[in-house]
Amino acid sequence: MDTYLQAEALAKRFDGVAAVDGISFVIRTKEIFGLLGPNGAGKTTTIRMLSTILAPDAGDVRIGGHSVIHERDEVRKRIGVCPQELALYPELSAFDNLVFFGRMTGLSGRAAKARARAVLAEVGLEDRGGETVKKYSGGMKRRVNIAIALMNRPELLFLDEPTVGIDPQSRNKIFETVLGLRDEGTTVLYTTHYMEEADRLCDRIGIMDRGRIIAVGTPAELKRQVGDPARTTLEEVFLRLTGRKLRD
Ligand SMILES: Nc1ncnc2c1ncn2[C@@H]1O[C@H](COP(=O)(O)OP(=O)(O)O)[C@@H](O)[C@H]1O
Numbered sequence: 470m471d472t473y474l475q476a477e478a479l480a481k482r483f484d485g486v487a488a489v490d491g492i493s494f495v496i497r498t499k500e501i502f503g504l505l506g507p508n509g510a511g512k513t514t515t516i517r518m519l520s521t522i523l524a525p526d527a528g529d530v531r532i533g534g535h536s537v538i539h540e541r542d543e544v545r546k547r548i549g550v551c552p553q554e555l556a557l558y559p560e561l562s563a564f565d566n567l568v569f570f571g572r573m574t575g576l577s578g579r580a581a582k583a584r585a586r587a588v589l590a591e592v593g594l595e596d597r598g599g600e601t602v603k604k605y606s607g608g609m610k611r612r613v614n615i616a617i618a619l620m621n622r623p624e625l626l627f628l629d630e631p632t633v634g635i636d637p638q639s640r641n642k643i644f645e646t647v648l649g650l651r652d653e654g655t656t657v658l659y660t661t662h663y664m665e666e667a668d669r670l671c672d673r674i675g676i677m678d679r680g681r682i683i684a685v686g687t688p689a690e691l692k693r694q695v696g697d698p699a700r701t702t703l704e705e706v707f708l709r710l711t712g713r714k715l716r717d
């Protein structure tokens with residue numbers, strides 16, 4: 470399978486402390502790649518560097534063949550980013566948020582409206598898109614944020630802990646959306662500290678701890694390092710690798 474993203478020796482320090490400590494990994498075209506790790510592992514810092522929001526101290530990333538350092542605009546055309554913190558206008562309807570962000574990416578008004586309708590359907594909000602976002606549940610707001618990231622038809626979608634603190638219905642809807650996108654050919658990077666989620670959703674997983682990727686593989690490959698994959702959890706893999714529990 471082709472490589473879509475290649476990160477080489479990527480590093481970032483804050484106040485002398487390594488948040489991301491020289492990580493190298495690849496994401497293959499059309500896979501769901503999970504970064505699984507506890508809070509503070511460096512997942513968000515990694516996503517921010519991969520998505521050109523934060524300049525790395527060292528290393529580089531190629532996305533669709535383009536460097537995040539030297540070809541930022543080429544990279545930005547190809548990616549969609551759904552950040553860990555919500556970024557939307559609560560006073561506007563979901564539809565108007567989407568049209569606004571679509572216009573920001575250069576779509577005409579007409580194209581933005583058509584795309585807004587399509588992405589609302591993709592996240593399962595087609596019936597509620599006219600309502601102001603402040604009346605939405607946390608899970609619905611999260612789905613609008615994912616929809617915003619889809620406005621420019623990204624080849625690679627970054628989802629940073631999209632299911633934290635939301636209702637089970639929205640969570641299932643987000644899983645459906647992510648799997649549907651993958652089936653349509655979108656490559657996805659999904660971060661989470663929920664091991665069951667990574668296990669269920671991801672084609673391959675990088676386990677992250679203290680700024681490093683300490684293991685990479687399919688869920689079954691990772692579990693095989695510990696025992697019979699059918700009877701092992703990723704929690705046990707993390708425990709074996711670090712001596713600690715990956716708790717919520
Ligand atoms: N802007 C920042 N300034 C200082 N420290 C930061 C900043 N962003 C992240 N960190 C630190 O870097 C480490 C990794 O954080 P983060 O990437 O947010 O991890 P995760 O997303 O896995 O929870 C943490 O110790 C965090 O406190």
Ligand SMILES: [Mg+2]
Nearest residue numbers: 512513553630
């Ligand atoms: Mg984070």
